[in-house]
Amino acid sequence: MSLNFDFNEEQIMLEETVWRWASTWLEPQMEKLYEQDEMPPNLFKELGKLGVNGVAFEEEYGGAALGYVETLLVYETIGRVSNALAMSVGASQTLCFDNFRRNATNEQKKLILPKACNGEYIGCLGITEPNAGSDAMSMSTRAIKKGNKYIINGSKTFITNGPVADVMVFYAKTDPDKKSRGISTFFFFPKKTKGFYCEKIKKWGMRTSPTGLLTFEDMELPEENLIGGLNRGVAILTNGLCTERITLSGCSLGSQRACLELSIKYAKERIQFGKPIASFQMIQEKLANMYTGYISSKLMAYRAAAFCDALENKKGGKGTDLDRMAAAALLYCGEMGTKIAADAIQIHGGYGYCTEYPVSRHYLDQKLWDIGAGTSEIRRMIIARELMRDDFQSAR
Template structure:
């Protein structure tokens, strides 16, 4: 991770201080372990409490529940800097702090917030969100996980798939069908704790990328959940899910920003150090053109994502821009990673450099 002259985006002093603090932490605690996290496909459990001690796990949570109450733009900045050191750690961080913690903050009852948020914010507990299934992703209404009401509680049967933090989560926001014939109004969100009878996790998935961001299938077999664990209200699951998507997309769009930062961290020094024909390859017009395109594209993505984050803080976000920001940032991060490999030549194709 390097500091080179870069465009300033008129952040407040508070957010700039946060960026510096998270960057320093990530450089010291995450970046040196990033390669091993990828090789071993293991998330370092000690990072959770360290992230909690910095106030990063509850960055949008009110102070009365142990949070930092800084907002979505600050959350984006933290997500970017963590992902810059390790995109895998960043993904797990986002799943915990936004998909789980922020959903409980936004939709939980006072009792639920006081019960669950403090330990999630401190890092004592790990959070996750479970929506996707083997046959249901974007098509939420087609989910098969059932929640049948019996004797004053809901009994869940079915499974969830591709759940980030699933193997480690202590607290999960889980969506299930409480009324199979009611369409979107038949979906309910539940808060489920690890160790709940009838709930288990299958073998962790051995992914090609984002390794170390632990992912698995969740299995529910006659898992009884009390009524007080309903999030927001019976049949309100689709509303909970859809109302949170804008914030989730805005924050998770910062993951690709971190990847682009990391590309620059590797490419800029290499163009100065690598010599061909008696001069650094960064002096060749082709490489200068690549670097110019990478830098310009990265800042265009940042401007869009930061603008959406600021809009979230003002209560002005729009679904199309939250979706547009993560679409654009993700596509350009993929392109930029390819350009970084081209700049590094053969060195870009070996694990030692990655």
């Protein structure tokens, strides 16, 4: 039996198309946009023209009907230019709209997904609250039913795309006595809804990807805005976190690859002691470690994505192999990405410390992947929990 690690022709074409766009349209704007902390205004419409806003979505909604391997490949390719914007694209496409697609009714999907695919709508997902981060199930945002409406009060923080989102998916307690079993999922249109407020959060990394502190004050939503049924939120949330961890590994992978490629080029060009610094063994050691780290990260992430694509029900969360594999993929990509970016700065010396050199952005952005989508500590807790399952059989 053979194992084939190569991308197929369609995947290679997809990568080439996104790379051509990212290296010619996005790259020339990045230094200025990063300094201003501004997202390119037409980012999602541009991606809509390329047909990559709904990589795994059904064709009837304007999607490409591919899978999570291809979604990961798109995020990796954007991440080669901008880790931050790959995260924004992932927050919209995977966290918000894919979660929505997997749980909404056909009527709800028809209303939202075609505009998500053509880039008219940007999405965001709200789990985290000021007092409920790693312990997400302790969220206190409340949705109280009054007649045929829900009244929402509470807040969500660190929400990627919050300041620019047209559609938000979020979780709220509908039956607090039931704790995690009393959480439901809702969607709404932030720009058109009264009682919704957003404050942009200032960050030192992941600039250009806007992050918001969002507040709901007696915000009224029609009951039709409930997704997936009353008190069914915990399964939606934990399933969604698996595909989020797998596909967003691509943001780190893209940065890892960029750091390696930029460092090889720089090390060959930079002359010290009369020779290119690439001829020094201590620089070569770093490049060899960066390469090995990138390839290992890539295998972990794409294997998890392929595993998920092969699952008929795509079920993740507690008690599934997918939960362990997704947590392991992002744990490895995140921690390796932080190391690789630090090596890239070291190889670039003082120039690596200057904003003119893209490695500086990759370095600042990479640290997020030890934190976002559940921290490294939480990912280790998930992996250990799944290894200790009574029915755990093989260390896949």
